[in-house]
Amino acid sequence: MQIQDLPYPNPGVPDARSGPRLLWWLWRNQAGGQLKALAWGLLHFVSVSAMPFCVGLAVQAVIDRSGTRLALAGGLLALCGTGTAVGDTFLHRAAVTNWITAAARVQQLLARKAALLGSALTRRVAAGEVVAVSTGDVERIGWFVEGVSRFTAAALTVVVVCVGLAVYQPALGLVVVVGLPVVALAVLPLLPRATRRADVQRTKAGRATELASDTVAGLRVLRGIGGEELFLDRYRRASQEVRHAAVRSARMWSLISAVQVLLPGLLLVAVVWHGVGLARQGRITVGELVTVYSAVMILNYPLRHFEEIAMAYSFSRPAAKRAARVLSLERSTSADGSRAARVPGGDLYDPATGLLADSGRLTAVVCGDPDAAGRLAERLGGHPTEPGRSVLLGGVPLDELPLDSARTAVLVQDKDPVLLSGSLRDLLDVPASGAVRAADALAAAQCEDVLDALVQGSLDIADPMDARITERGRSLSGGQRQRLALARSLVTDPEVLVLDEPTSAVDSHTEARIADGLRRLRTGRTTVVFTSSPLLLDRADRVALVHEGSVVAVGVHRELLDTEPRYRAVVTRETDDEAALAGAGDGLAGDSALLDALENLEEIEESA
Structure with a gap:
């Protein structure tokens, strides 16, 4: 695989x-590229x-005054220089290719996993961790993967040189053979501590980044309560902790x-000291001493790769x-499915809770526990929490169903939807049936003031559809982000639309108009709204009350408000004392009615 052939x-x-x-x-999986890098290395x-x-x-040729051997040495030096240049050029090319292709493979795998899991990914792994893995971590992974071949080439070279020195000059070569393993392995006891400190540094850096991200995301609120300095001090402390750890x-x-510098130097000193003694005794020639000395000095270069691979x-x-x-995260269901890729129609039924959403109607779900409501909404979107309990x-x-068909059939909008940066036109350019126009969806979601705000915040833009939306819509208020997300969901026009608290951040007047627009635009489509x-x-x-994981009451709003105390407690936010008083009042009203009936019965008997 070459860089120009990416993606895989x-x-x-x-x-x-x-x-x-x-x-x-x-x-x-890139053994071919690794072997190529090994050969060039x-x-x-x-x-x-x-x-x-x-x-x-x-x-030695100069000492012996041998022109033939001097010419031979010059030719060998030219050959070695050529091999060095060619090998370095193509080694660098192969190493960079291995690095980039390994990182690209991991990025593709992460992107595929994110597309497979959808919104369930950020419920199981923090979004910041996913971003960190797909940016900085993939580069570190690629660095080590490509570094293995260079390290292997360096290690083999060290072995070859040691054997060559032992054969060429046994008296000095034996010193090198004994000393080089000590030099190469001396740093191993230090690596665990260095790794632990590097892990601590990365952990603290991640916390500081998360704190900075949260501060930027909540800057509007912090300014409102005057909390900028408090969070700035916290970030200063976190930043200093990162500095100390680094x-x-x-x-x-x-x-x-x-x-890595000291030990090879000591080995070089030992070789020179021992070699000079051998040369004075006449056991080795000056040329052999120069050869061994130069070889030990040159070996510092491949030995550096031992440190690099340890760090990598x-x-x-x-x-x-x-x-x-x-990458080990899996969907609770298969992405391929066992049925044909056909979008079914009909009622939506959850066997775990007994919730039934009639086809073509607007069903509201009241749940006292917001977390339980979120899990139920996720299950309605095709993510069952228990095997065999699919919706x-x-x-x-x-x-x-195949994943594409399931997502076409059911769309779930979380209570905290994400707006991607780009123009409003890009935001609403989503897979859709084409039956709902963007203008109609924006009108139903009551986005008129949002469009005005986007135009006023942009320079030289008259069409609101061309206005830019900042990352996660941070320039907009919570209610404005919520309404744009609702408009995006309405444009999609799925067979079943599941909305989790779609109007929690808007005022009551806007909410009433959104309710009318939602009902009008979703006529004939199945819609489930989690709301109180x-x-x-x-x-x-139709309204369903979910209590302790099961549907306990079904009816219309006014009927349930009068007959179901648990429903009334959730919708009206009654306290326990208020509920008790309401119950006592209901009891007194019942006793009064019974007394009136008895009095009427006595009057009838007397008249008879």
Whole structure:
């Protein structure tokens, strides 16, 4: 796979059981590129490491006054220089390709997983973590995956040079063979501590970023209550903690780097000291001493890759762990389905709670627990919490439909919908039936003031559809964001529309008009609204009360308000004392009616 061939036609099925398994899976899936990088790496490192032998040969040729051997040494040096240049060029090309393609594969897998899970993803993993994995973490993962081939080439080169030195000059080569493993492995005891400090730094940095994001998102509210300085102080403290953690982590990595410089230097001193003694005794020639000295000095270059691979793994391991956690998430139902890709029609029924939403009618659901309401709305969208308890649409279980068909059939709008940055035209450019125009949806959602605000906030834009919406609609109020999201859902015009508290952030007058517009625009379509607003409940064809996970009452709003105390408590926000007084009042009214009936009976008997 080359960079110009991206994206992958099929990124494959990752081994997401753990971070190391994911890294190994990525390496195996680009084995061709890894072998290519290994080959070019061997050419580069061997060419660099062979230069000391050529230099030693040239020095000895000068001492012996041999022009033939000097010319041979010059030719070998030219050959090594060519191999170094060619190998370095193509090694860099192969390494960058492996890095980018590995990162791109992980990004594609994450995007595919996000599309598969939909809104359920952010309920199971924080949105900030998903963003962190798909940006910074994929680069760290790609760094380690491509670094393995360069490290392997460097390690093989070190082995080849050690064997060559042992054969070329056993007396000095033995010192190098014994000393190099010590130099290469000396940093291993320091790596766990360095990794832990790096993990602490990343954790603190993530918390600081989350705090900054929350502060920016809530800046309007903070200014309203004068809390900017309080949150600024909190961010200062978090930022200082990140700085201290970064300094502690840098100290460990600087210590590792110092060890990587000190120990090879000590080895070089030992080689020179021992070599000079051998040369004075006449056991080795000057050229051999220069060769061994130069070889040990050059070996510092491939040895640097031992430090790099250790650092790359320490950073990529937690990154791969986070990526594997996201990639291991699965839908509670299959995305392929076992039925034909046909959008069914009919009633929507949830066997877990007994909730029935009649086809073509507006059904309101009252639930005292907002979290339970959110879980029920998610289940209505085709995400059952228990196997075999899927919602039925027209008698067909949603989990037996292909994912595309299920999403076409049922659309769920969360209580906190997300608006993506872009123009209003882009926001409303969603897969739709075409039966509902954008203008009609905006009118039904009462977005006139939102359009005016968007035009006033934009320069040289007369058409509101071209006005820009900032990230997550932060320039708009909560009610304005809610109404734009409702308009987007209405444009989609699904067979079944499930709305979770769609008017919780608007005033009562606007809410009444939205209720009328929703009922008008969704005529003949199945609509389920989770709400406790009397204005919406009064306009529903049918109201269901869900209590402790089951439907306990069904009727119309006014009827349930008079006959069902639990319904009245949720809708009117009655306290326990108020409910008790209401119950006592109902009891007194009943006793008075009974006394009146007895008196009338006595009057009838007397007259008889």
